[in-house]
Amino acid sequence: MFGRRRPGAGGASRPAADARYGRAGAGRARAPVLSRPHGRQSGLPGVVGLRPAGGGALRGLCRGAAADAQRRAGGHVRRRRARRRGHRGRTGQRTVRTGDAGGSGAGRAPVDADALRPHPPGGSGPSAGSHRIRAGGLARRRVHAIFPRSPGAASAAPPFRVSGKGIGMADIAKRSVDYNRWYQDVIQAAELADNSPVRGCMVIRPNGYAIWENIQRILDAKFKELGHVNAYFPLLIPKSFLAREAQHVEGFAKECAIVTHHRLKQVTENGKTTVIPDPESKLEEEYVIRPTSETVIWDMYRKWIQSYRDLPILINQWANVMRWEMRTRMFLRTTEFLWQEGHTAHATAAEARAETLQMLEVYRWFAEEILAMPVITGVKTANERFAGAVETFSIEAMMQDGKALQAGTSHDLGQNFAKAFDVKFQDAAGKVEHVWATSWGMSTRIIGALIMTHSDDEGLVLPPRIAATKAVIVPIWKNEEEMAQVCAAADGLAAQLRVAVGPVHVDRRDNMRPGWKYAEWERKGVPLRIELGPRDLAGQQVMMVARHDRKKEAVGFQQLAEAVTSELARIQQDLFDRAVTRRRENTHVIDSWEAFTGLFDGPGGFAECHWCGDGDCEKAVQEKTKVTIRNLPLVRDETPGACVHCGKPSIGRVVFAQSY
RNA sequence: CGGGGCGUAGCGCAGCCCGGUUAGCGCGCCUGCUUCGGGAGCAGGAGGUCGAGAGUUCAAAUCUCUCCGCCCCGACCA
Numbered sequence: 246m247f248g249r250r251r252p253g254a255g256g257a258s259r260p261a262a263d264a265r266y267g268r269a270g271a272g273r274a275r276a277p278v279l280s281r282p283h284g285r286q287s288g289l290p291g292v293v294g295l296r297p298a299g300g301g302a303l304r305g306l307c308r309g310a311a312a313d314a315q316r317r318a319g320g321h322v323r324r325r326r327a328r329r330r331g332h333r334g335r336t337g338q339r340t341v342r343t344g345d346a347g348g349s350g351a352g353r354a355p356v357d358a359d360a361l362r363p364h365p366p367g368g369s370g371p372s373a374g375s376h377r378i379r380a381g382g383l384a385r386r387r388v389h390a391i392f393p394r395s396p397g398a399a400s401a402a403p404p405f406r407v408s409g410k411g412i413g414m415a416d417i418a419k420r421s422v423d424y425n426r427w428y429q430d431v432i433q434a435a436e437l438a439d440n441s442p443v444r445g446c447m448v449i450r451p452n453g454y455a456i457w458e459n460i461q462r463i464l465d466a467k468f469k470e471l472g473h474v475n476a477y478f479p480l481l482i483p484k485s486f487l488a489r490e491a492q493h494v495e496g497f498a499k500e501c502a503i504v505t506h507h508r509l510k511q512v513t514e515n516g517k518t519t520v521i522p523d524p525e526s527k528l529e530e531e532y533v534i535r536p537t538s539e540t541v542i543w544d545m546y547r548k549w550i551q552s553y554r555d556l557p558i559l560i561n562q563w564a565n566v567m568r569w570e571m572r573t574r575m576f577l578r579t580t581e582f583l584w585q586e587g588h589t590a591h592a593t594a595a596e597a598r599a600e601t602l603q604m605l606e607v608y609r610w611f612a613e614e615i616l617a618m619p620v621i622t623g624v625k626t627a628n629e630r631f632a633g634a635v636e637t638f639s640i641e642a643m644m645q646d647g648k649a650l651q652a653g654t655s656h657d658l659g660q661n662f663a664k665a666f667d668v669k670f671q672d673a674a675g676k677v678e679h680v681w682a683t684s685w686g687m688s689t690r691i692i693g694a695l696i697m698t699h700s701d702d703e704g705l706v707l708p709p710r711i712a713a714t715k716a717v718i719v720p721i722w723k724n725e726e727e728m729a730q731v732c733a734a735a736d737g738l739a740a741q742l743r744v745a746v747g748p749v750h751v752d753r754r755d756n757m758r759p760g761w762k763y764a765e766w767e768r769k770g771v772p773l774r775i776e777l778g779p780r781d782l783a784g785q786q787v788m789m790v791a792r793h794d795r796k797k798e799a800v801g802f803q804q805l806a807e808a809v810t811s812e813l814a815r816i817q818q819d820l821f822d823r824a825v826t827r828r829r830e831n832t833h834v835i836d837s838w839e840a841f842t843g844l845f846d847g848p849g850g851f852a853e854c855h856w857c858g859d860g861d862c863e864k865a866v867q868e869k870t871k872v873t874i875r876n877l878p879l880v881r882d883e884t885p886g887a888c889v890h891c892g893k894p895s896i897g898r899v900v901f902a903q904s905y
Numbered sequence: 906c907g908g909g910g911c912g913u914a915g916c917g918c919a920g921c922c923c924g925g926u927u928a929g930c931g932c933g934c935c936u937g938c939u940u941c942g943g944g945a946g947c948a949g950g951a952g953g954u955c956g957a958g959a960g961u962u963c964a965a966a967u968c969u970c971u972c973c974g975c976c977c978c979g980a981c982c983a
Contacts, residue, residue, distance in 0.1 A: 425977085444974070499981075571906075571981050578983065651983065690983055721942050760943035778942050837964085905983085 281856040435705035445580035455713035473559040486540035490665040496632020500569040504532040534567045543666035553564040576693030584688035586604035597681035599658040604685040608653035617708040617821035618712035623876030635659035641875040644697040649902035655685035705770030721778030722814040745806040855895035857888035875900045
């Protein structure tokens with residue numbers, strides 16, 4: 246994810262990773278990330294001989310298989326046609342998009358977007374003598390006046406903007422029927438993102454951005470704990486910079502947006518006024534919108550580094566980047582995306598390698614502990630290496646359709662960029678040498694992975710640790726008096742819960758019924774729902790319902806904070822366990838080509854196979870089956886065997902899968 | 906960038922083939938009343954440059970051309 250694959254030849258065998266830093270398996274036992282590994286990584290034996298790979302990249306043939314799967318299941322296009330036909334052919338019966346028995350949609354209740362917005366104090370005061378509460382805009386404002394939003398409640402305002410029902414109301418396609426459609430539907434239904442007027446770019450909506458903010462907050466804290474600092478480098482990169490590192494330019498040249506002018510000019514043609522780039526403002530040196538920042542950063546590092554005393558430099562940047570992709574998908578591949586890119590400079594190769602592995606471990610920790618997403622840490626093959634890297638490491642996750650998704654990468658850049666940008670330092674002995682570099686990144690793509698790891702046919706499912714709203718309280722009432730009592734109690738409980746578990750929202754909208762609210766919060770992935778009605782109030786208890794398994798439990802007011810805390814922990818663990826189980830069930834040790842093609846013609850998943858280490862052999866597999874080597878796990882079976890494709894000797898198993 | 910599909914109200918769609926009053930329907934939205942423990946009911950109402958631009962025509966959502974966008978497939982990739 247961090248970078249372009251290196252298009253050209255790979256290096257010879259590289260030192261392998263220290264197994265300490267990788268967790269390949271379900272990895273309940275975690276390697277702590279708390280301290281920087283000190284000392285050198287001694288040279289380690291090759292994980293597998295990574296041979297020089299041939300030139301041009303061979304790319305994601307993997308899509309075809311997904312397409313097949315989709316065709317099998319009845320694809321998008323067919324679905325649409327069916328809908329159209331349905332309208333024409335069947336008398337009066339509309340074609341319903343999913344299995345919703347509601348059909349006519351008669352059962353949809355109204356929702357008011359305004360209900361949760363703070364109302365201006367003026368003009369919303371209760372008017373004496375009026376007791377009309379429930380209906381109508383004005384009356385609704387009175388409700389808010391009766392129950393003013395407390396400062397506490399306001400500060401814990403939901404990241405979910407409660408929108409009108411018209412938005413995100415589309416039924417969600419079933420995963421089993423149309424996985425791609427389902428993915429898009431979930432994003433729409435949970436209001437995570439929307440298409441923008443700019444091709445291939447998305448608008449990240451508040452619900453989606455809240456997830457990104459949590460990702461930023463948690464990762465940023467971890468980076469800083471490990472000694473990194475943040476900085477910001479410019480969006481525009483002089484075109485010539487890209488050309489400095491041969492592999493790098495080859496990797497990125499095809500998808501750069503280029504700034505050529507600095508001024509627009511109004512022109513009127515056939516009575517229409519429009520704007521064009523002013524020919525007189527053409528730039529002498531054109532700029533490239535960064536596809537990644539290695540070049541600008543290393544140009545600066547040259548100025549900042551003279552002696553070993555200036556090292557290491559451990560800088561991270563939170564930024565947007567742009568890669569002109571042919572085909573885009575929300576979060577997974579957009580023309581512009583947000584990410585974090587770390588760029589470090591070191592005095593020794595060993596230190597750089599240690600940093601690379603340390604950050605890989607950070608990503609592993611983050612994916613597994615925070616996102617409840619099990620990942621395989623490993624080394625990329627030469628074919629899949631970042632353009633300009635000596636070695637690329639990745640974390641790979643399995644999505645619910647069995648395909649792999651690279652969720653974070655960490656690169657050992659060796660001295661490639663130091664040489665390209667002439668960054669040298671003098672060591673303690675007075676010797677001048679190029680510095681050693683790393684870079685590592687995680688992007689908004691991880692949100693796509695998060696969606697595809699946990700969500701279900703009802704909508705988004707979020708692990709509590711990354712969810713912006715941990716729980717939502719739905720008060721239930723029949724009349725004004727009950728409403729007052731129930732809402733007051735809900736506010737009190739919410740205040741306690743906020744202290745215990747963080748953001749909690751009280752959904753006091755009075756224009757929709759509880760059932761509607763349940764469905765809405767489920768779509769939006771809030772991990773826990775707490776129902777509180779008059780009967781509960783009488784018994785001093787609530788009903789607590791988990792989003793992911795709908796487990797329902799009555800909890801007394803006194804035990805609530807504790808119960809919610811432990812229930813959120815249970816949810817977090819369940820989601821992780823569920824994902825681990827799914828991965829295990831869809832991971833197969835495969836030793837014959839027949840079994841290999843059988844797996845990927847059929848259900849798909851991960852295949853642990855022997856591989857000879859030859860890049861051409863890897864490409865041949867890809868061309869035949871659309872399956873690629875995801876990585877060479879840091880912890881893996883190193884029993885010798887025969888390559889699953891060509892039969893040549895192999896010194897260990899690697900992970901094959903179709904990928905996003 | 907090649908192949909296919911689709912752009913009509915916030916969402917989902919009909920109308921287009923065969924050009925002709927004020928462009929319809931469901932949901933949502935607004936107003937009122939009744940409702941409220943799993944997606945409420947009735948009544949009234951608002952909302953449209955028919956993706957954009959040219960062209961043909963007395964007349965274009967409808968026919969022609971160009972462009973833009975979205976979706977699927979291929980190529981490419983985080």
